[in-house]
Amino acid sequence: MSDLKSVSSSPHIRDKATTSFIMLMVVIALLPATVFGVIQFKLPALSLILVSVATCVLTEYLYEKLMHRKITIGDFSAVVTGLLLALNLPPTLPWWIAVIGSVFAILVVKQLFGGLGQNFMNPALGARCFLLISFTARMTSFAYDGVTGPTPLAVLKSGGGVNTLDMVIGRIPGTIGETSVIAIMIGAIFLILMGIIDLRIPGTYLVTFVVFLIIFGGHGFDMNYITAQLAGGGLMLGAWFMATDYVTSPITKTGQIVYGILLGVLTGVFRLFGPSAEGVSYAIIISNLLVPLIERITLPKAFGKGGKRA
Template sequence: MEDRLLVTASPHIRDHSTTRGLMGNVVIALLPAVLASALIFGARALLLVVVTTFACVAFEYIYERLLHKTNTVGDLSAVVTGIILALNMPVGMPVWIAVVGAFVAIVITKQLFGGLGYNFANPALVGRIVLFLGFTSRMTAYVYPDMAVDALASATPLASSVDRHAVSLLDMFLGLHGGMMGEVCVLAILLGFAYLVATKTIQATIPVTIVATVFILTTLNTGDPYVALIECMSGGLLFGSVFMATDYVTSPFTTKGKLYYGVFIGLITFLIRHFGSMNEGMSYAILLGNLMTPWFNAWGHQTPLGYKKPKKAKKAAEEGGKA
């Protein structure tokens, strides 16, 4: 008998994707951002990426070895966490602080909750937030490219003191301004995004919804689409939308859930940026979105074909009996 005639339990549609393969695609998608950070900020950017990646892999291996758990270093998830964490830091970050961030991401956020598939939030995201809260001055000590324009020499484009109309779209697109290593070059992020979508590693739903929400709300609030565009290209909005908000474990799996999730993150980011006490709010918005994911999945659950609510079904049965 042919396999297609067998009746089995769901899921009925399968593919040959593996965790290692998916994580490998993410690593490839991150390479443009790694290369761009090295070209913009210098060789030390590569050093930071190597240190955090090695630290994440080492912490995962040591933890699992000590607890006699199955070694999962080969699935490349720790490598992805290390690269993303490094790209969420300024290039001048001391190496020992980067290692602290790797420990928080792998041991505390990932392994203590059961490992890959059980973490409540994106490990690299939590690592970034902890470093920002514990080492604020270091995390905001941006190094600026020599070729950056004067208007960006004293503040990031999100700073309230910066005139958004004086900011060049080309400089924003190429990353010629200060900020976290992986967030400054829009071109590199878009190349990674295109690769992830083309290989079906992620869907475009979440990133597009987040960016569209921030753009629309900022335009309505400021009345200036140019300012909204600059804000969408600034800070961690694009990088977080593509590489952090789309994490399989901590993001919704239903289409409606993804839309709710994207709108929620975009809304929280907009509120923090415009009405909060900080210029950037993407990390906290994603963290809140991660915590809300079970509700988004429930609210976005698809209705089975032919399903009727109990009350309607009961009413239909009564009408059928009368007939």
Template sequence: MNEKYQVSVSPHVRDSISTRKIMLFVIIALLPACIVGVVNFGPYALLILCVSVASSVAAEYCYERALKKPVTTGDLSAVVTGLLIGMNMPPQIPWWIPVIGSVFAIVVVKQVFGGLGQNFMNPALGARCFLLISFSSEMTNYAAGRGLTSLVTKVASTTDALSGATPLAYLKTGAHFDLGALFLGNVQGVIGETSAIALLAGGIFLLVMQIIDWKIPVIYLGSFAVLVLITAAARGYSNPLEFTAEELCAGGIMLGAWFMATDYVTSPITPKGQVIYAVFLGVMTWLYRMIGNSSEGVSYAIILANCIVPLIERYTRPRAFGIRKDKRQKEAGKA
């Protein structure tokens, strides 16, 4: 028998898409928001983004070389992680903070658990929360950037504090914020979260390219919006609908919903599970933002949801074709 058949396990049907291509699309989708951030906050923001990406790739390379594992920096996932960390930094942050964040994200959150595909939470968000707890004053110092003069004067006229207040802190008090500025990104915040339209463009690009599924971002944003609308109406805010729109555009929810909650590794693979996950995210974000003390809670909501993903998947496992839940089998199991 000369002819040998290759025996292998499923899947047998393969696509031309690779991790590298997917990550490349994600990077392209993130670029508009990065550009807006750099235009908004000046060249130092660009430096922060570069430092994050470089340190994250370096961390992955060094770790894998040190442990004599195959080096996987070529799949660009470390670049995406680094970029997301950079986008989560306030514009005036000391440069070494994103470096610590990148090392934590790559080594502790990702590689220690077995590398890409094995991490139980989104590495970039794990790093963000690590840094937020460790360096809370530096991480919440939203000093005004270059293009923010109009906003600063507006802030100065209404409150005593000149720096520090993000749009969300305003919304927390029930006050309104300029929706146009929120949409375009001419506001305070971390480098990559300010412009809702740039993030939305990136998200829609990923949707069109079929990199992500619509379920998680749309249901996340939708359930959050419905809850906020009800709360705003119940609290008697002047224009609940506008308030909801402002909540959706302000802070990290756009970045989180399109780019972080949809991480393949840390979101459910079952369609039913994705719906549960997205609703859970919406509810948690609403709890953090509207009920809790802090004004922002997207990152905590997402890493919390990441942790319950295995549980969600376990209970939403689809029925295999031709197999039904057999009562007799259950009884046999009990006996």
């Protein structure tokens, strides 16, 4: 009983999980998608992954060294950023563009805003959007089995038919890590079992997106169309690995649900009514920017300041 009555300064709730442990678990969870991407796209994919991860780690080390800050590359956050960025790149992309994106992710999005925990958007997605704007043609050129062609989402948007089984397995053109839903879900299940993420954000995101498709997609409850939209592009990778980023997502339970709904609506708007067949990256970035507002609205009020008695 004496332990229950002890008084100390905040934080009052502590967890044994460290930043390095969480980031290492994310790296392990990304391995299935990474391995599948390397098997499918061969040496070009492996080269981009190594270049992106190495550049992110080196950029973080050099910046902190020059600024006389504590070296934090041991927390694996730079590794996660480099790996996520690489998995969001087409395998045919020149290595030097991956270097530019990696430097932008760590230096501009992360370090210039104070480092891990202070960045206002997901560094990997911020860099991907920067590269999409700067190198549009190269970032939207995809190949599979040596043949360059449109992604299934582009075919779907133009009114064509797609093979949803190939999309789930990953036998399609796309970025290095987004093609195989099976590989992504293996990693997602691992994170859930390890207690790193829960279903609140990705579940709300995906359900909202499906409802949006049924209402505005023009196909009704067409399971083939819905499955193709879920399996195509970066939706699954984004929903499970980037929308759930601790730093750029809400901490309140209600806020996480609002955040997931916003993600689903924005992704639906971009995919159905925008010029591009994709839209996950921009949906997550915009939602990241709105997180402070979401938390301000959904943060419970303390009792005595308008809060309700439990």
